[in-house]
Amino acid sequence: MNRPSGFDGVRPVLLPPAGAQASLRRIGALLRRYIYLLRSSSVRVVELIYWPFLQMLTWGFLQKFLATTNNPYMQGAGVLIGAVLLWDILFRSNLGFFTTFIEEMWSRNLGNLLISPLRPAELVAALCLWSIMRLSIGMIPVAAAAFFVFGFNLLDLGLWLAVFFSMLVLTSWSLGLIAAGVMLRYGLGAEELAWSLAFLLLPLTCVYYPLAALPGWLQPVALALPPTHVFEGMRAILLEHRFDASDLWWALGLNAVYLAAGYGVFRWFLSSARENGSLLQLGE
Amino acid sequence: MAQVEGGAANAPVLPIVARGLTKRFGAVTAVDNLDFSVEAGTTVALLGGNGAGKTTTIAMLLGLIRPSAGEIEVFGTDVARNRFAVAQRMNFQSPYVDLPQRLTVRQNLMVYAGFYGIANARERLAGVAAQLQIDTLLDRPTGKLSAGQKTRVGLAKALLNAPELLLLDEPTASLDPDTADWVRQTLKTYAAARGATLLIASHNMTEVERLADRVILLRAGRIVEDETPRALIASYGRETLEDVFLDVVRGRSVHDSAERAEGGRP
Numbered sequence: 001m002n003r004p005s006g007f008d009g010v011r012p013v014l015l016p017p018a019g020a021q022a023s024l025r026r027i028g029a030l031l032r033r034y035i036y037l038l039r040s041s042s043v044r045v046v047e048l049i050y051w052p053f054l055q056m057l058t059w060g061f062l063q064k065f066l067a068t069t070n071n072p073y074m075q076g077a078g079v080l081i082g083a084v085l086l087w088d089i090l091f092r093s094n095l096g097f098f099t100t101f102i103e104e105m106w107s108r109n110l111g112n113l114l115i116s117p118l119r120p121a122e123l124v125a126a127l128c129l130w131s132i133m134r135l136s137i138g139m140i141p142v143a144a145a146a147f148f149v150f151g152f153n154l155l156d157l158g159l160w161l162a163v164f165f166s167m168l169v170l171t172s173w174s175l176g177l178i179a180a181g182v183m184l185r186y187g188l189g190a191e192e193l194a195w196s197l198a199f200l201l202l203p204l205t206c207v208y209y210p211l212a213a214l215p216g217w218l219q220p221v222a223l224a225l226p227p228t229h230v231f232e233g234m235r236a237i238l239l240e241h242r243f244d245a246s247d248l249w250w251a252l253g254l255n256a257v258y259l260a261a262g263y264g265v266f267r268w269f270l271s272s273a274r275e276n277g278s279l280l281q282l283g284e
Numbered sequence: 285m286a287q288v289e290g291g292a293a294n295a296p297v298l299p300i301v302a303r304g305l306t307k308r309f310g311a312v313t314a315v316d317n318l319d320f321s322v323e324a325g326t327t328v329a330l331l332g333g334n335g336a337g338k339t340t341t342i343a344m345l346l347g348l349i350r351p352s353a354g355e356i357e358v359f360g361t362d363v364a365r366n367r368f369a370v371a372q373r374m375n376f377q378s379p380y381v382d383l384p385q386r387l388t389v390r391q392n393l394m395v396y397a398g399f400y401g402i403a404n405a406r407e408r409l410a411g412v413a414a415q416l417q418i419d420t421l422l423d424r425p426t427g428k429l430s431a432g433q434k435t436r437v438g439l440a441k442a443l444l445n446a447p448e449l450l451l452l453d454e455p456t457a458s459l460d461p462d463t464a465d466w467v468r469q470t471l472k473t474y475a476a477a478r479g480a481t482l483l484i485a486s487h488n489m490t491e492v493e494r495l496a497d498r499v500i501l502l503r504a505g506r507i508v509e510d511e512t513p514r515a516l517i518a519s520y521g522r523e524t525l526e527d528v529f530l531d532v533v534r535g536r537s538v539h540d541s542a543e544r545a546e547g548g549r550p
Contacts, residue, residue, distance in 0.1 A: 007477035009411030012446050015401035017372045022401060029398025033387065036395075040386040040425070108382040112441070115346045116399040117371040274350045277309055280343055 017117050023125075026118050030126035031133075034100055038134075048138035052088045056142050059084040060150040078152035079238050080208065085143060085154055086234055087207045090168040090227055092138055094198045096131035097176030102183060102191065114279060120270060124263065127180075128173050135169070160237060163248055164230045170255040171226045172198070174262035181269030187278060206231050226254040297360040299324050299449045299481040300345065304354035307340050307505075314340045316505035317354065324448075327475055327482040329492040332502035333533040338485035341502075342451050345483070346376055358449060370449075372400055377442035378453035379435060385427025389418060389437050392426055393444060400445040412440045416470065432463035439467065443474060450474075452484045456491055468494055489526040499525070501532050508532055 016022060038044055063080040104110040113123065143154045154161060179194035205227035206214065214222055222228045229251040237243050273279045300322040307315040315337040322328050330338040343349040344356050347367035355362060361369045383392040390409065397405035413419045416436045421429060426437060435455070442450060455471065456464035468491055475482050486492055492499060493513050501509035501516070509516055509532065513525050520528045 007415055007443075007446075007474050009415060010404065010407045012397075012400075012408045012444065013403040014372060014445065015403050017368065017401055025401060026399050029395050032398065033384070033391070033395040036387050036391045037384065103384075107384045108380070109384050111348065111378075111381040112376075112383065112396075113399075114348060115371070115376050116396065117368060117401065118399050119368060271350075274348065277307075277314075277340070277343070277349050279348045280339065 022117075023119070023122055026122050027126045027129070030118065030123065031130060034126070034130045034133075037103070038137075045137065048092075048134060049141050052085075052092060052138050052142040053145060055084050055088060056081060056146050057149070060146065060152070064150065078146075078150065078156075079235055081146055081150060081152045082154070082234050082238055083207050083231060085139070085146065086164055086168060086230060087202070088142070089135060089139060089165055090172050090201070091198055093131045093135045093169045093172035094175045094179075096134035097127045097173060098179045098194065100127055100130055100134075101176070101180040102188075102194075105183060105188060111279065120267065124177065124266065127176065131172065131176065132169060156238075158237075160233065160243060164234060167226055167230050167248075167251040167255055170259055171201075174255070174258040175201075177259075177262035177266040181266040184266075184273045185269040185278060201225060201227060204228070210235060223250070224254065226251040226258065229254075296324060298322065298357075299359060300483065301357040301360075302341075302354065303356075305341070305344065305351055305356050306353040307337075307344060307349060308352040314505050315344070315351075318505075318507055320500055320507065320510060322481055322483060324481055325475075325479045326497045327472075327484065327495050328498045328500060329496035330483065330485045330500050330502060331487075331492055331529060335504075336502040336533075337505040338502060339453055340505075342376075342453055342483065342485050345451060346374075347371075372445060373447060374449040374451065375400075375442040375445055375447040376451045376453070377438045377455055379431075379438070379455070379457045380453065381438075382434075383426050383437065383441060385425065387426055388423050389426055389429070389440075390422040392437070393422075393440060396441050397444055402445060408444060409440075412443055416440045416443070431458055432460065435459055435463065435467060439470065446478055447480060448478070449481045449483070452482065452486075454486055454488070455484065456486075456488055464488075464491070471495060489524065489529060493525050501529070503532055503535070 015025070059080045063078060066080070104113060146152045146154065175197050179197050182190050182194050204218070204222050205225050206222055207227075211219055211222055211228065211232055229247040233243055233247045233251075236247075298321045300320075302318050302320050305315055305318040306313065314335075318337075318341065330341060332338050340349060344351050345358060345363060347363045350364050356364060358367075358370045359373060361367075363370065387395075393409050393412075394405060397409060402408050409422075410419075413422055416439055418433070418436050418440055421433055421437065426434070429437060439455075442452075450471075452471070456467050459467065471482060471484075472495060474480060482495070484491070484495060496513055499509065499511060499513050499516055500507055509528075511519065516528050517523065517525060520531055522528050522531070
């Protein structure tokens with residue numbers, strides 16, 4: 001190597017580090033990095049579509065078979081495919097948030113991020129935005145395939161689709177924040193637990209069956225979870241062509257509480273990690 | 285230049301001031317009541333055996349660990365409370381922290397230029413790449429680089445914002461002597477050109493002797509010596525800093541060493 005040259009080259013022009021513009025710039029930088037990461041591997045893009053597509057096919061064929069039976073519930077227009085697609089919105093959005101975060105730990109880059117001028121709230125905002133972008137890449141082709149293969153048009157849910165989408169994404173962020181916090185505090189050893197957090201909601205939020213199918217004592221628990229109101233609302237629209245707006249308000253209110261709690265838990269775990277030194281040893 | 289409030293009207297704000305700095309992890313005291321300050325434009329080495337508290341001290345300066353007691357200020361700001369006020373003026377490099385492997389070097393550096401708010405990112409990146417001789421590596425995935433190349437890229441990340449305070453944790457660990465020497469030269473050149481303050485945690489005595497104006501020796505979380513390398517060697521009656529280091533980690537004091545030197549014992 002040549003001897004190091006003098007540091008008399010281009011000096012950096014530093015922009016003010018505080019304020020909304022600075023925050024947007026840092027969030028933009030992080031999003032750019034996530035895009036670079038996705039672009040670096042075509043396998044990752046395929047993976048975003050692969051599992052939702054397989055799920056949709058499996059449940060679509062099941063729906064088609066059940067529609068030939070005399071069960072009026074199952075004869076409803078695409079109630080199972082609708083449930084699969086909506087569940088995938090929740091699950092994939094959560095996955096997008098969480099895997100992007102955990103990738104910082106796998107690549108041993110979290111230390112660099114946490115000492116940079118990037119604020120924790122900016123990290124969270126970038127993860128939220130990226131989860132929507134990833135979700136769109138995966139779900140739009142799969143929703144289109146559901147229309148062409150099974151004649152199920154997700155857009156038949158009309159404006160409610162946007163509402164359901166928002167409610168499920170908000171819930172996924174709450175889960176992602178808690179999972180990310182657990183990883184910060186307990187390191188990669190807690191990975192399995194954090195991964196499985198979203199599945200806790202699968203039996204409780206009545207994705208594939210009505211609330212009435214749950215035992216009476218479990219129903220209040222289900223009603224305290226925002227996605228239950230979304231899935232009940234979806235069935236009401238597809239089976240009875242009606243929607244009870246109070247379901248929406250419940251989902252919105254509960255999401256506000258869970259999101260605030262999720263962010264609080266994330267900050268608490270981050271603070272606790274600073275306290276006990278686990279940010280220095282983010283391994284097993 | 286920023287000024288200290290109150291009576292010391294013309295005193296410059298020091299890059300680092302630690303007062304009674306303590307960190308306890310349960311029953312273990314990793315850093316025990318450290319008092320030290322670092323003057324602008326100097327290079328200070330934190331030296332000590334494994335578990336002496338070097339990395340914990342640096343992590344507290346970076347805001348990665350919260351002190352159990354005491355204060356730690358960077359450019360007059362309490363970093364335990366508000367590290368963001370000074371984050372743009374400092375940076376850090378360690379071989380134990382990586383950049384994402386799949387991204388190219390250029391992509392990684394552009395992202396960090398965004399975090400540090402560098403308006404002329406492309407020009408600055410080209411300048412730093414030329415200085416660190418990584419121009420030919422810019423479009424290669426970071427994960428495909430050798431250890432020496434990764435160190436230079438990590439250093440490029442740390443120098444992007446031309447930090448006034450650069451913290452380094454064993455910057456030449458696992459490098460061959462040629463690359464390690466090159467890194468030391470680069471750090472020395474940068475510090476001189478920028479007037480930057482460097483705090484280096486290291487086990488490498490050659491590195492410390494060549495770079496540091498001052499050595500803070502730690503044992504069991506406490507400062508046992510705080511001197512220039514030359515003065516330390518003289519006061520222990522030794523020939524190299526490595527001998528002094530061995531004396532300190534083995535619990536020998538200046539007094540023991542001086543007696544031993546007089547008696548001709550090793």
